[in-house]
Amino acid sequence: MRNISARPNSVLLAVWLVGSLLLAFILAPLIGLATVQSPANLVRVAAMPDVRLAIALSLLAALLTTLSAALLGVPLAYGLARSDFRGKEIIAAIVDLPLAIPHTVAGIALLIVFGRQGWIGGPAGEFLGLRFWGTLAGVVVGMLFVSAPYAVNAARIGFEAIDPRLEKVARTLGMGPWDVLAKIALPLAWRSILTGLTLTYARAISEFAAVAILAYYPMTAPVKIYELFLQFGLDASSGMALLLLVVTLALFILLRQIGRRGGAFARAGR
Amino acid sequence: MTDAALAIERASLTLGQFSLRAIDLELEAGEIMVLLGPNGAGKSVCLELIAGFHRASSGRILIHGREVTDLPPEQRRVGLVFQNFGLFPHYTVAGNVSLGLRARRGAGRTGTARNVGELLSRFGVAHLSDRYPQDLSPGEKQRVALARALATQPDLFLFDEPFSALDARTRVSLREDLKAFLRHSGMPAIFVSHDQTDAALLADRVAVMNRGEILQVGAVSDIFGKPVNAFVAEFTGVENILTGRLSGQRGDLRRIEVADAVLHAPGGDFAGGEALLCLRAEEVGLRPGDDAAGPFGLVGATNRLSGKVVEAVSLGAITKVTVDCGFVLVARLTNRQARELALAPGREVIAEIEADSIHLLKPDAADRIAVANTRQANETISIPHPWRSAAQTRG
């Protein structure tokens, strides 16, 4: 809570001092990226149709990834929050595994499973005509693998923050478990879920190696940036990198604004 | 067949380290029962069992004669109110109440359709209809919670320590409101608490629980005056639990040797040997006087002993006096009485204890379960002083 009349708190001063170091650490390379090129260069890069296409593809694929993470991950989070059985924490650890696996390794592992002769890729290709090598589906698979943990963990924290007795009261009022999930649990955990999905989206957009091995084409923004660097060098690639940053920054600010409005209720729940 | 509001028949369940063992409980129509016990006794688990959040491993649960043992909570028709009243923070008052109404509509219950406005008016909170729970006072929250639960037309109300987070004054007023509501609506209710005042003021009957078992069920006067074992005695604030030896009879009363003194008390069916004597500190009267101020021993129906004050401690509204009359005796006096006696350590006093206020227990009466058939009429029992909570008794 803001307390304008409070005297300066030495702890707060100290943490902001230290914190600003980290902020500077994050901002410096980004500012460097912005200043190493001219605005004319930025315009030139933005005019390239395959640059815009790659960014649009990244945004779309990340959206599909986030939706998948929401559909699959939020229920898992609810299960982890509300169930109690022996292997539960092992399952939670499994969910976190993608965070620890080097991205190239993840890409190869996904290729093993989703490739033409893979356990999932083979049957999917034969019976459903669904291919992952070099397709949008493959891009989403790569993105989902590395970003799903964020969705699950944030949603789980959101659900765990809800007093379980609220859900019990809802049951006694006649609501079945589905009603309770839809009307009580999801609305109260909404802010955490949104934060998690925002992180998921961010992580999905930025992924390179895991996506590039299974689906180098169609080119997502990180792959295109890499290709631009190889073909045209520093100017083109840093121009596109900056463009991508600006687009994603705008998106996240927008998402956080939406999240803020829905958050008050969760806090008042205890 | 029973038409009891609630019947639990030998229900048991195990939750990790904790078990409820062979619970037998019956609640009559319109009755308010307070479930009393220390933390960890299993009171909330019991409530959750009734509400349907745990499955009994054996036994049955019936509500209004309808077996609900295997039914999920949403089909049991119970109303649940817990600490801080459990209002949904993301719905308005009207929203909260209508959630209950909407859920019930599908259950096919007959009766006049109640709309939200009607219900809110009945509870005097219609003017709060668009407010959110965080803006309400505890009293208003309670009323909304009751309205919401009532909207579902439950057969039974369950309260799980709803007042425990409130200050004393708010507690008192909310408790009165709640009692008025329950009496007026004739709803049977089970109220879980660790506070004896709740028991005293709300209950028709009290059930004392410890470690997953029900130790004693009965009217308030029985629980407080005739505890079935030492635990119940201690928990309900009996401060004098003495060991004595039965050594004879005098009329209807038994003669008991207690350390260096003798007391007489109704002995009932005691054969002989050792006994535990329970005596509430409030039942001990003190008079000025010394050894010469006889007669001593049993005088009429009163035990008279001479003794010396060991210490007198003021506890705000009450003075607790410890007296040595051949054994250690604790008395509670009003401040005025204490002043009149001019109490000081060493002062000689005379203790007067009515024989009927001493309750005898067998020394091994640890786990017996006793159920009384009498039911307390609210107005007749007057409890002169607020009971202290169990936590303070342990002091």
Add this chain to the structure above:
Amino acid sequence: MVRRTTFVTAIALMCGGAPASAQAPATLTVFGAGTLAAPFKQIDAAFEKQNPGVVVQAQFGGSVMMARKIADLHQNADVIAVADYSVIPKYLFGAEAKTAHADWYAGFAQNAITFVYTDKSKFSKEVSAQNWYEYLTKPDVQIGRSNPDTDPSGYQTLQMLALAEAHYQSPGLEGKVLANAPQANIRDTETELVAALQLGQIDYLAIYRSDALQHHLAFLDLPAEINLSDPADAASYAKAVVHTKNGDVAGKPIVYAVTIPSDADHPDWAQKYVAFLLSRAGQEIMASNGFGVVNPPYAVGLDAMPENLRALVKPWPGQ
């Protein structure tokens, strides 16, 4: 008296501790084409053994990318070795008003384009060095190759296919093979596709012969007329012209070239390193890794070369 002795002793010790050569020990930065990774590890180890105190730190990647690191990112390398000799003059000689970073290069090893495959590959039992084009043109055969816009082996593969169409007199060969190698099967360096080959995602991978041997993969030894291995066939190779985003590229024999950038941190050690590379010992290591050797090494820009290296090379024929 004592102090003076101590002082002199200290100086003597410091001088005595220096190596026999006039230079202090150094860390050499070597940039190399991806396919040179395996042989250069051995060359670096041998060089370090011969010259204790010198540490060689090598980085490998697409030849064009490594050249760009020097030209665009201003990273300092002491030695750079590329898979296509023309990458050096194109990116490092200062064309298009960019700064010049080098003015000579020496060709020291050769390679050939082949196709590798596994027993999971389609038609793996039927295919041979003589009949390969009959099978690799069939539909549903998945073929991998590297990006012609960023990697020499990419455009070299295209040149090989053009030469093959003429050599086997099989019109449409190039088109059909390329139809089996769509964009999804292209990567910046072909080595990134080895995993895909091993997992059965692709059946055949166009790759250097040296890589085939290093990865212990079965390969098709294509005729010298088409696989860009023989400098004697340079004239016929030149007939295959391929369009890339960096311009048109005519077929040339695959010759690996090395140079020392002008802003190298340790030019003297760099010269020793290149001398070792070009020596018999260096060439033996290259040969044992599946590369053809250029003996004696060819060079362009001899006048700009350091004297001790000039003695080891001959002028590049036809340049």
